[in-house]
Amino acid sequence: MNNVLSSNLENEQEVLLEIRNxxxxxxxxxxxxxxxxxxxxxxxxxxxxxxMGKSGSGKSTLLHQLGLLDIPTSGEININGxxxxxxxxxxxxxxxxxxxxxxxxxxxxxxELTALENVFLPAMARGRKKKDYILKATEALEQVGLGVxxxxxxxEMSGGEQQRVAIARxxxxxxxxxxxxEPTANLDSSSSKQILELFHKLNLEMGLTILMVTHEPEDKKxxxxxxxxKDGEIAQVNI
Amino acid sequence: MFTDLKLxxxxxxxxxxxxxxxTLILTIFIMSLIFVNLVFTAxxxxxxxxxxxxxxxxxxxxxxxxxxxxxxxxxxxxxTLEQKINSVPGVAGISAQYVISAAIxxxxxSGAWAIRSINPDDEMTVTTIHKFMVDGExxxxxxxxxxxxxxxxxxxxxxxxxxxxxxxVIIGDSIDVLFNNGVKRSYxxxxxxxxxxxxxNNIAYISKKEMESVLGLKDKASLLLIKTVxxxxxxxxxxxxxxxxxxxxxxxxxxxxxxxxxxxxxxDMIALLIAVIGLFVASVTIFIIIYVNTISKRRHxxxxxxxxxxxxxxxxxxxxxxxxxxISGTIIGLFMMFFILKPWFIENPLKFPVGYVxxxxxxxxxxxxxxxxxxxALAAGFIPSWMAVRETILDAIWGD
Numbered sequence: 001m002n003n004v005l006s007s008n009l010e011n012e013q014e015v016l017l018e019i020r021n022x023x024x025x026x027x028x029x030x031x032x033x034x035x036x037x038x039x040x041x042x043x044x045x046x047x048x049x050x051x052m053g054k055s056g057s058g059k060s061t062l063l064h065q066l067g068l069l070d071i072p073t074s075g076e077i078n079i080n081g082x083x084x085x086x087x088x089x090x091x092x093x094x095x096x097x098x099x100x101x102x103x104x105x106x107x108x109x110x111x112e113l114t115a116l117e118n119v120f121l122p123a124m125a126r127g128r129k130k131k132d133y134i135l136k137a138t139e140a141l142e143q144v145g146l147g148v149x150x151x152x153x154x155x156e157m158s159g160g161e162q163q164r165v166a167i168a169r170x171x172x173x174x175x176x177x178x179x180x181x182e183p184t185a186n187l188d189s190s191s192s193k194q195i196l197e198l199f200h201k202l203n204l205e206m207g208l209t210i211l212m213v214t215h216e217p218e219d220k221k222x223x224x225x226x227x228x229x230k231d232g233e234i235a236q237v238n239i
Numbered sequence: 240m241f242t243d244l245k246l247x248x249x250x251x252x253x254x255x256x257x258x259x260x261x262t263l264i265l266t267i268f269i270m271s272l273i274f275v276n277l278v279f280t281a282x283x284x285x286x287x288x289x290x291x292x293x294x295x296x297x298x299x300x301x302x303x304x305x306x307x308x309x310x311x312x313x314x315x316x317x318x319t320l321e322q323k324i325n326s327v328p329g330v331a332g333i334s335a336q337y338v339i340s341a342a343i344x345x346x347x348x349s350g351a352w353a354i355r356s357i358n359p360d361d362e363m364t365v366t367t368i369h370k371f372m373v374d375g376e377x378x379x380x381x382x383x384x385x386x387x388x389x390x391x392x393x394x395x396x397x398x399x400x401x402x403x404x405x406x407x408v409i410i411g412d413s414i415d416v417l418f419n420n421g422v423k424r425s426y427x428x429x430x431x432x433x434x435x436x437x438x439x440n441n442i443a444y445i446s447k448k449e450m451e452s453v454l455g456l457k458d459k460a461s462l463l464l465i466k467t468v469x470x471x472x473x474x475x476x477x478x479x480x481x482x483x484x485x486x487x488x489x490x491x492x493x494x495x496x497x498x499x500x501x502x503x504x505x506x507d508m509i510a511l512l513i514a515v516i517g518l519f520v521a522s523v524t525i526f527i528i529i530y531v532n533t534i535s536k537r538r539h540x541x542x543x544x545x546x547x548x549x550x551x552x553x554x555x556x557x558x559x560x561x562x563x564x565x566i567s568g569t570i571i572g573l574f575m576m577f578f579i580l581k582p583w584f585i586e587n588p589l590k591f592p593v594g595y596v597x598x599x600x601x602x603x604x605x606x607x608x609x610x611x612x613x614x615x616a617l618a619a620g621f622i623p624s625w626m627a628v629r630e631t632i633l634d635a636i637w638g639d
Contacts, residue, residue: 097547112257
């Protein structure tokens, strides 16, 4: 199968991420298990794309490679013509902090921090002034509808609220792209809808590029493109 | 760098403040006990050594002792010598003694002891024996037929060597003394002293006047004890005495305390062993606490790394937590040492064969133990957090 499936949309818009021949093979003893096989595609600026596929198709694995959370066996991920996989570990960490935003399935908040503290942590790590990062975190929380929950700790919030805090945290450093790994998997349908609508709004109003892994067919209506994975390969791209 | 440290401190602070209160209190309490154990052990052994040293100075030799020149039996022209010594600023007292061994007998019991002769007024400026009379009275300068005995000699005063004593001499009894020059005299026992130091309690004292009549000597001495206003500067005084042309054999008290040095060295070794074990326990305690902490926060560590926090920020945050435990434990330990244990031991010193022993808290030892505990905490905080950030991000977040 030809894995280089590009769309007209890709050609028309400015490319943000250029993924070339990405392969990830896990070793389990002497057995080599391919999770991604020679995957190539582009992500454009301002795009809200979904990666879909059956369980075990390689969705999360792909997201982890793109988000620099894992090291692929081979391939390239280019941003502005530079392969970010060749960065040192410390530069990758800096890249993740300054250029990427993450939303995980299990909210991934620090329980001892308040919503505000959880959100400003990445900005603090960037070395911003206290006044600035508190203002920015407050704005981010207001943006996700949690302006009145600034001093609440995760255990005092619902799953949906925690996920919105995680989204605010992902936005604090004005990332180039937001990676969301099944962000609604642990939420009820109402909260899920809120999160997806929030993503949609962020994409439309702020032009935020979002790449989301999901297995819910109804999520398709929020995204501009769906990349279908099957057995670690791109099976289809729907616009 | 500053940003990273600030963030590490922030994470550590939040983890401490919002973490489990019971674990925090217990950890700090354990740290304080470990610190107290470290300082207490060193202080009690130092106190023991200090007591022995004080006993040697206050009941046997003063700060400095002058012995006859080599090949001479006595120091001559003692009065002139005393004048020279007294001219040195800082000399608080001089006591010239004759020291002779003698056989003392009472009824059917006898034994060999050292007898020293003193001018009681001079002796009181050097030693403190007069303050420790447990029965009868101290000598006076005019006494010629009276003797005072250390607790080990008369018997019946609870001496450590009761079986070697005279078996029950009481004040007013007459005892016979056969000096090693063959002269035999009888003395009335005027007093019994107990300075809580066996070596000092094995001596009998008679007046200088009496001893000179026994030996047929005048203005001589076998030992000159010198008390100085300060302890520890004996070498400076000795240099001044040498500058004055004193040719006799001048020795600081430390020479006589040489046998104590071995004991002190052994105590130091025991204290060191206990300190090493204590530090090991402290390290293991902090290690376990931080290790359990990192295990329980494994996912959070993975998330922090995923969102771009540097590994060293995470490691430093755990090191700061370990430092907090160690420093808090040290502060509470210092409080316990200085405001509870030290005052208590001053009021209730331990009774040892060498005397009453209290804690001697030396700032250098406290500093060494503080630094050691903090160093142990640093290592114990670093290792588990370093292990935690060695994992891949995915294993940390989603691993088993």
